[in-house]
Amino acid sequence: MDKTTFDFKEIQGREDRLAPGHRLCAGCGASIAVRNVLKALHPGDHAVVGNATGCLEVSSYTYPYTAYEDSYIHTAFENAGATLSGVETAYRVLRKKGKVGADYKFITFGGDGGTYDIGLQSLSGAMERGHDMVYVCYDNGAYMNTGIQRSSATPEFADTTTTPVGKVSTGKPQSRKDLAAVMAAHHIPYVGQTTFIGNMKDLYTKAERAIYTEGPAFLNIMAPCPRGWRYDAPKLGEICKLAVETCYWPLFEVAEGKWILNYEPKKKLPIEDFLKQQGRFKHLFKPENEHCIGEFQAEVDRRWEELLARCAG
Amino acid sequence: MAVRTRMSGNEAVAHAIRQIDPDVMPAFPITPSTEIPQYVSTMIANGEIETEFIPVESEHSAMSAAIGAGAAGARTFTATSSAGLALMWEVVYVAASTRLPLVMAVVNRGLTGPLNINAEHSDSMGARDSGWIQIYAENNQEAYDNMIQAYRIAEHADVHLPVMICQDGFITSHAVENISLLDDAPVKKFVGEYQPEHFLLNEKEPVAVGPYAVSNYCMEAKKAQAEAMIRSKKVILDVARDFEEISGRAYGFFEAYRMDDAEYAVAAIGSVCGTAKDAVDRLREKGVKAGLIKVRVFRPFPGEELAEALRGCKAVAIMDRCESYSGEGGPLGAELTAAMYRAKVTAETVNIVYGLSGRDVRVEDMEQVYADLRSMAEEGKRFAQYPYLGLRE
Numbered sequence A: 001m002d003k004t005t006f007d008f009k010e011i012q013g014r015e016d017r018l019a020p021g022h023r024l025c026a027g028c029g030a031s032i033a034v035r036n037v038l039k040a041l042h043p044g045d046h047a048v049v050g051n052a053t054g055c056l057e058v059s060s061y062t063y064p065y066t067a068y069e070d071s072y073i074h075t076a077f078e079n080a081g082a083t084l085s086g087v088e089t090a091y092r093v094l095r096k097k098g099k100v101g102a103d104y105k106f107i108t109f110g111g112d113g114g115t116y117d118i119g120l121q122s123l124s125g126a127m128e129r130g131h132d133m134v135y136v137c138y139d140n141g142a143y144m145n146t147g148i149q150r151s152s153a154t155p156e157f158a159d160t161t162t163t164p165v166g167k168v169s170t171g172k173p174q175s176r177k178d179l180a181a182v183m184a185a186h187h188i189p190y191v192g193q194t195t196f197i198g199n200m201k202d203l204y205t206k207a208e209r210a211i212y213t214e215g216p217a218f219l220n221i222m223a224p225c226p227r228g229w230r231y232d233a234p235k236l237g238e239i240c241k242l243a244v245e246t247c248y249w250p251l252f253e254v255a256e257g258k259w260i261l262n263y264e265p266k267k268k269l270p271i272e273d274f275l276k277q278q279g280r281f282k283h284l285f286k287p288e289n290e291h292c293i294g295e296f297q298a299e300v301d302r303r304w305e306e307l308l309a310r311c312a313g
Numbered sequence B: 001m002a003v004r005t006r007m008s009g010n011e012a013v014a015h016a017i018r019q020i021d022p023d024v025m026p027a028f029p030i031t032p033s034t035e036i037p038q039y040v041s042t043m044i045a046n047g048e049i050e051t052e053f054i055p056v057e058s059e060h061s062a063m064s065a066a067i068g069a070g071a072a073g074a075r076t077f078t079a080t081s082s083a084g085l086a087l088m089w090e091v092v093y094v095a096a097s098t099r100l101p102l103v104m105a106v107v108n109r110g111l112t113g114p115l116n117i118n119a120e121h122s123d124s125m126g127a128r129d130s131g132w133i134q135i136y137a138e139n140n141q142e143a144y145d146n147m148i149q150a151y152r153i154a155e156h157a158d159v160h161l162p163v164m165i166c167q168d169g170f171i172t173s174h175a176v177e178n179i180s181l182l183d184d185a186p187v188k189k190f191v192g193e194y195q196p197e198h199f200l201l202n203e204k205e206p207v208a209v210g211p212y213a214v215s216n217y218c219m220e221a222k223k224a225q226a227e228a229m230i231r232s233k234k235v236i237l238d239v240a241r242d243f244e245e246i247s248g249r250a251y252g253f254f255e256a257y258r259m260d261d262a263e264y265a266v267a268a269i270g271s272v273c274g275t276a277k278d279a280v281d282r283l284r285e286k287g288v289k290a291g292l293i294k295v296r297v298f299r300p301f302p303g304e305e306l307a308e309a310l311r312g313c314k315a316v317a318i319m320d321r322c323e324s325y326s327g328e329g330g331p332l333g334a335e336l337t338a339a340m341y342r343a344k345v346t347a348e349t350v351n352i353v354y355g356l357s358g359r360d361v362r363v364e365d366m367e368q369v370y371a372d373l374r375s376m377a378e379e380g381k382r383f384a385q386y387p388y389l390g391l392r393e
Helices: A008-013 A029-039 A055-060 A080-096 A112-117 A120-129 A179-184 A201-212 A233-245 A279-285 A287-312 B009-020 B035-045 B059-072 B082-097 B122-126 B140-154 B184-191 B215-247 B272-285 B303-310 B331-342 B363-379
Strands: A046-051 A071-074 A104-111 A134-139 A190-194 A217-222 A252-255 A258-261 B003-007 B024-026 B052-054 B077-080 B103-108 B133-136 B163-168 B177-181 B254-257 B264-268 B290-295 B297-299 B315-320 B348-353
Touching (some): A029 A055, A029 A134, A046 A055, A071 A080, A080 B024, A080 B052, A104 A112, A112 A179, A134 A201, A179 A190, A179 A252, A190 A201, A201 A217, A258 A287, B003 B009, B009 B035, B009 B140, B009 B163, B009 B184, B024 B059, B024 B077, B035 B052, B052 B059, B059 B077, B059 B082, B082 B122, B103 B122, B133 B140, B133 B215, B140 B177, B254 B272, B264 B331, B264 B363, B272 B290, B315 B331, B331 B348
Parallel strands (some): A046 A104, A104 A134, B024 B052, B103 B163, B133 B163, B264 B290, B264 B315
Antiparallel strands (some): A190 A252, B254 B290
């Protein structure tokens, strides 16, 4: 990452653009993602915030209350990319015609359901067309709003309500889609993958770069869900740290086609350290399922090596 | 000076768009409406208009982007047909409930299956309860004229609802006919500048669009939307009156053709009405008191007015270019019969399904419809609840 002007106090002192009082759960990663991405907007800059249907939408804009200080639009589940591309296009025309005076930034949020799955086409179209916008996926690895059904972002072996663990089932049979790589393959100016680490410097710098890079940008933010992952809410930060230290969730970015690894653990921790914190993987620690952990580890290793090669190249 | 020329229905709609010069047009091609985004793209490529075209990857995204652009404060247009409208389905409702004055040219084509690309009203009739105003055209002239009136209706402070401007696929959209075009200046003056009330890009007043609403609030929102649809009736007529002043062409909810003393009437929508008019003229020459009601506005449904126009008729054939699979007939049949019952208009009625998937309807077919109406009324002949016209035996 380029040199940054990260001043923790100044940034956290900025007025919140996601107001308190929304109805998301305690320990929910979505609100942390939104609050901190919006902190990366420079004070005084205008924005239109978009949102796919999901936990975030129903909890942050429940009529007649909105938690957003900026203009906000939600239309449906699978179309956050398309909806914001309409807003952004309108902005360009109205700006040219002198009907809108201020500068605006365009940021839309979707969960992994609205992004990896049902909204993938709309996202892909918006990125390919080159709209000047940021699409932020808060990836909690399942359809949490409808009650923890699997998504293509759900890790292998996770216990969800549509991949339940049972007598002949060890949870989700498939491993997760690597959406950041899919978005990088769109050859857009900026793709970043991050989560909540330390003082949020990684998230902040990526969000700022995404917002202030001209053209389309995509951010993939791992945002744990205490209900779906079944961890104690205060352990949120620890789980994020373990996801990074085990290389399950590497911090990287693809800027103008260049792959950059932002953090390399000094000592890569075994994947058990990440899995054992979460109730959705509890079954993997039964003796008969030991091989699952081995398979999980092998997949993490394979992807990590692939990422290292991309970043070295 | 009005220009007399000839062009297809799609070209006529595109010409109106050139004159209106909307801010944003997201669209995805689908037969038979494809020419409209093609014409508009060419105008943009030649610098004739300032419209921004969004080449979206699907119709669902076309309507989603249209909602985004409309909410941002842009005058927005799109076009589609058939499966394209069906794919938009979910967001078509969102557009109306968000109270956005979008305009969509719908070039009517049947829904699959079997897969077919020809004229039928099943696409827009399927969206009849979506909260959009629907205005139908008999020919290219009406498609053009309706297009010019659309934004005035949609953007009116008493309305704030999206409008579908419908015409029959191929029969109207592709057939080249004579047309009278207005000059650019009077059209621009008639349509006027768009001044949105609340919009996302108003830096003085940020606004949130598209809430989740619990049962405590939802029903009131829907009632407000329904009231706007009712209020649009007056606006549609006011706009038509203003349009007559610049064009000399009069429009209402429907056209009553030779209905003054009519005993036998057909009520229908779209291009078939041209054919029906020829049949009426032939029958009138023979002394048969035949007439036609051409429904122009289907949403809001002018039930009282239509029923009143049919009062005094002995028998009425209500014709649907659409199967609703209710086992009872088509949508116009159901709604007009109900309106007649409420108004105590007691003519015999028959609901005829015709022209599905582009099946041709000839003047002779329409003459037979009138002959059947006479035998219904005068000989007491009974017909099937809803016969198909021109079905191969």
